[in-house]
Amino acid sequence: MSWVVEKKNGIFLPEINWHLDARKPASNVFISHAHFDHFGNHPSVLCSEGTARLLRARMPGKRKWKTYGFQEPFEISPSVKGVLYPAGHIPGSSMLLLEKKGERLLYTGDFKLGPNLTAEACVVPKTDTLIIETTYGVPKYAFPPISEVKKEILQFCHETIDDDHVPVLFGYSLGKAQEALKCLEGSGLKILLHPQVLKMTQACEEIGFTFPAYSEFRYEKAKECVVISPPLPKTSKWLTGISNHRTAMLSGWALDSYRHHSKGSDRAFPLSDHADFLDLLEFVARVDPKIVYTTHGFAQEFAQALRDRGINALELGAQNQLGLELQINPPPKSNPPTSEFESHTNVSPHSILSFTTAKENAVKAESHTRKVEIVSEYFANLGPTDVAIAALFLSGHAFTRASQRSLNITTKTNRQAILFAANANETEYKRVRQHEADPWAALLSLLNPNPQIGQTLENFRVLFDTLEKSPNPVFQHSLLSEAYRKLNPREGKSLSELVLSKQGNAIEESVIEEGLAKRFEAPIEAVRRANLRCADLNRVANATIDRMLDYIPLQLFFPLKLERPAKGDMDFEFLSQFQSPIWVEALHDGLRCQIHKVDDRVELFDTEGKRITHRFPEIAESARLIPQDYIADGTLVAWKKEQPLPYSELEMRLKRPVEDLFIGEDVDTLLWLFDLFWCNGDTLLDLPLNRRRRELDTFSVNLRLRISPVQKVDSTDKLPSLLRDSQNRGNGGLIIKDATKRYDPLSLKPSWYSLK
Ligand SMILES: [Zn+2]
Incomplete structure (x- = not known):
């Protein structure tokens, strides 16, 4: 019996209950290589040793690893044996060969048959069932020899530098970027790496690859250097900061001239880490399978090409297209309209009308997944600056949380501005109110249904900046009514919600984070944690586009969302998932308090993130005595003669009027520190608690x-x-x-419990 193969969360082998390159968390998963489109947040992973090292560098978090060297046999169950073979795609990439009852199955993952500058050379075993990756499975993809492409890339670099410009080579941060680096070997050119590329290059060095000399990118060093960067949009802030640059995309898609034009690079070179059409045919011939399943890219076309040559081949997933699956799924999406030529409507994507439509659709959508899709599709039509503004506005805020800015516009001013823009009076309002139960809907329905001039995201951004600077209600009224005059009732609703910071119709930040991750192929964990650190969707969006998420530090003097203990039962069942030894601390009867200290500035925040520094000046004073700069977490308690007092004593302090000069004198206090988030410029959130605590223990504390x-x-x-x-x-x-x-305050699995 040959193997049963299904297309379901990556590829699924139902007979042995294993997934191959699953995207959603699954229990038995083989991961072929460390590219994000082949990986999900799995609790345990089977992969090559190299892939495990690279994934650890890319995806923080704990998981179990089952790793093997190439061609080292192992068992995944008593009746199923496995071996990994190098796939020649990127460092560590591997193919998986399985055998049960003498029947073999080979899964290639992404692979490349021909020579590759930075991956272990592909080894081809024989098999009965073959699952093959066919990204470039049509004859027009015939890649020139690598030596020729290398020559062209070098020529481009030299010419660009001679022309007083900076050549920027675009290649994915893992794999292609290192190929680019290798191409420059022996050229004598000075090389600078984008931080993301630098990080992955160092990870490749750790698993034994060597590269020509390079250094980390700095704007002031860019002149006469070659820069290697992940592909970035033309308008990326990081890129536009390099004056006089010329970009070149390194990709197999360079053979399609229209593709690189739409991507916006100046040049493109066909440097590929996948097999081309002839390589695919040769690979199949050498594997000599009884049946072939094709997947990715030109899967249908390549299956046909094999059948034309007398080989039994099917596009993976096509076998159940007549079944239930097709009826449930939405119709397949056509390619997203990435270029201006493909836009179907005359509504500009960065208009408030498009924003409103996307927001309404996302609010209406029932599932989380669908909401994420809507947001990500909306982002796909926007330029980078507008993505950043839209990400923020979708969350229902005019300003980022971290900025702690607000508009301070009263409901009354806003209401009057709408009436004024609609040239309406109270009588007219009362008339529509008879047919419309919702007072805001009634008010907004008075706006012009077809205003001639629309408003854009950028218009709103400028409007909010101006409004904030002019707290005078008369001026606010005139600015606002001017804006409402250019909006129809639906768009007016968007403005009204942002102005009043109404959260009722806002999109959850988790949906926006996932929308960004999906649109820009960034790891969701990285987006989520970056937003946790900086509380600034605008900045997170920019960093997602520029692939700089890991470089966003913790926001100083802005309260970090706190991890709260779950309630533990006395049967201690909750401890079963804990690592030993377990840590036990006193549960202090007091006020949770986060403390930020840099130089002489100290701020204290309570559990809700409210600033309470002025209520505990003696704590702030003691905090200044610690030489380090830090953000720490602790519990404030009332304290007398080395004994804790009940919380009610502390409450008395909290109730006293702010202007009370003797605030520190009624009850004595003490802050028990138990966690450290940031210290002298380093963000510690991603370190385990014992490492954070080790750092905290070096503090010389006081009474x-x-x-x-x-x-x-x-x-x-x-x-x-x-x-x-x-x-x-x-x-x-x-x-x-x-x-x-x-x-991880966002985790669903608590790592703290309280026992009372
Ligand atoms: Zn790949």
Whole structure:
């Protein structure tokens, strides 16, 4: 019996319950290589040793790894054996050969048969069932020899530099960028790498690849150097910062002239890390399979080409196209309209009308997935600047959270501006109100249904900036009514919601984050954590486009979202997923307090992110005594004679009027520090708790700022007595932590529990 192969969350082998290159989390998964389009957030992964090293560099987070060297046999179950073969696509890329009851199956993943400058050379085994990647599966894709392409790339670099311009080579940060680097070997050219490329190049060096000398990109160094960068839009801020640059895309798609024009690079060279049409045919001949399943790119065309040559071949997934699957799925999408020529309507994508339509559709959509798709498709039609503005406005805010700016426009001013723009009075409003239950809908329905001039995202951005600078209601009224005059009722609703910061129709930030990740092929975790660190969707959008997400630091003097303990039961069942030893700290009966200190400036925030510095000046004063700059987490308690006092004592302090000069004198306080988020310029959130804590333990603390002691226990037996002791000392109970976890307040799996 040959293997059963299904197209489902990547590729699925139902007989052994394994997935190949699954995108959604799955339990038994083989990952062929470290490109993001082949990877999801899986709890455990089977892959080559090289791929595991690269994935660890790209995707933080804990998971189990089953790694093997090339051609080293292993078992995935007693009846199924496996071997990995190098695929020649990028460093570490591998093909998987499985065998059950003497029947072999080979899955290629992305592969390249011919020579490749930076991947282990492809080795071809024989098999019965072949699943082959066919990105370039039509005859027009015949790549010239690599030596010729290399010559052309070098010529482009030299000519550009002679012309006083900076050559920028575009290639994906893992694989193509290192090929580009290798092409420059021996040329004597000075090479600068985009930080993302630098990071992946260093990761490749760690697994044994060598490259010509390079350094990290700096604007001031760019003259007379070659820059290697991930593909960026023409208008990317990072790119436009390099004066007099010329870009060249390195991609197999360079053989399609229209593709690189639409991508916006000045030149394109056909440097590919995939097999071309003739290589695909040769590969199949050498593998000598009984049946071939084709996948990716020209899968249907290549299956036909094989059948024309007498080989049994099917496009993967085509076998069940008459089944249920096709009826459930939405019709296949045509290629997204990336160039201006393909736009079908005359509504400009950066208009408020398009924004409103996208937002309405996303609000109406029932599933999270569909919302993400709508947002990502909307982003696909916008330039980078507008993506950044739209990402922010979709969240229902006129300004980023981190900026702590707000418009301070009253409902009354906004309402009057709408009436004024509509040339309407209260009588007219009352008339429409009889037929419209919602007062805002009634008001907005008075606006001109077909205004001649529209408004754009950029118009709104400028409007909000101006409004913020002029808190005078008369001026606000005139600016606002001017804007409403150019909007129809639906668009007016968008403006009204942003002006009043109404969150009712806003899109959740998690949807916007995923929309960005999907549109720009960035890892969702990186987008999510960047937004957690900076609370600035505008900045996150720019960094997603520029592939600089990992470089966004923690926002100083802005409260970080806090991880909260879940409630633990006394049966300790929750501890089953914890790594040993478990960490036990006192649950202090007090106020959770986040402290930010840089030089002489100190701010304290409570659990809700409210600033409470002025209420605890003595804590702020003690915080200044610690020499490091830091952001730390702790609990504020009322304290007397080395004993904690009940929370009610602290509440008295919180209730006193702000202008009270003797605020520090009624009850004494103490801040127990237990976590460190940032220290002297380094963001520590991605480190496990024990590493963050090690850093915190180096602080020389004082009487008012102390470090909450930790007890490490190996078994749960001791917990009941520890709990009793802690409560006897006047604490609320215990906090139990997994010390191997990074800081993740958004995680669904808590790594802290409270015991009371
Ligand atoms: Zn790939």
